[in-house]
Amino acid sequence: MASKYDRRVAGAVEQxxxxxxxxxxxxxxxxxxxxSYREDDPFAVTITFxxxxxxxxxxxxxxxxxxGLSTPTGEGDVHVLPSRDEHGRDVVVxxxxxxxxxxxxxxxxxxxxxxxxxxxNVVPAGEESQFLRLDSVISQLLAG
Numbered sequence: 001m002a003s004k005y006d007r008r009v010a011g012a013v014e015q016x017x018x019x020x021x022x023x024x025x026x027x028x029x030x031x032x033x034x035x036s037y038r039e040d041d042p043f044a045v046t047i048t049f050x051x052x053x054x055x056x057x058x059x060x061x062x063x064x065x066x067x068g069l070s071t072p073t074g075e076g077d078v079h080v081l082p083s084r085d086e087h088g089r090d091v092v093v094x095x096x097x098x099x100x101x102x103x104x105x106x107x108x109x110x111x112x113x114x115x116x117x118x119x120x121n122v123v124p125a126g127e128e129s130q131f132l133r134l135d136s137v138i139s140q141l142l143a144g
Contacts, residue, residue, distance in 0.1 A: 002028070013118045017111045019047075022104040028085070031105060035112070037062065037119035045119065047094070058096055066116045066125070068092055069109060069143040082109065 014036045032050040039089040045065055049056040051111040059079045068080025069092060083106065090109035095102070101126030 008011060011122060013037045013115065015111070015115045015118065015124055017107050017115065019105040019107040022093075026086075028106065033105075033107075037115075037122060037125050042123045044117075062116075062119060065092075065094075065112065065128045066120075068094070069113055069116065 017033050018084050019031045019033050021031045024027055025137055034048045034050065036046045036048065037044075041059075043062060043063045044059050046059040048058050049058070058078075063126055064074055064078060064080050067083065070082055072079070072081035074080050074095075077097050079093075081093050083093045083108065085091045091106040092109050093104065093106045093113045095104050097103075
């Protein structure tokens with residue numbers, strides 16, 4: 001049976017992925033997350049970390065996660081790169097930085113690849129601008 005987060009709703013994809021938080025000694029600790037994508041925000045993906053303190057979302061470029069499957073990419077707060085874990089399995093490393101700290105996570109590359117593929121089924125690469133609702137974006141900017 002699929003997880004409540006591993007679903008596709010019209011115009012959106014959600015997929016539960018167990019990531020590993022990598023500590024300073026290189027040890028991984030399981031971290032439950034939900035990767036999500038919505039056609040009404042066609043350039044972005046969100047990783048929501050499910051913690052005992054609540055849900056912590058982090059939103060960044062879909063292109064970054066897609067490119068990071070095969071080549072190191074990213075500047076600033078988010079870096080994504082392909083790697084292998086201590087057992088030789090393909091993983092995707094996602095490094096997040098903020099004024100509050102630095103987090104290094106990794107996930108099975110096959111799971112991230114599946115999520116990216118599913119997001120491209122919702123909005124194909126290169127067609128994002130056709131789904132961008134500029135009136136809504138402008139209203140949000142002016143309201144903030």
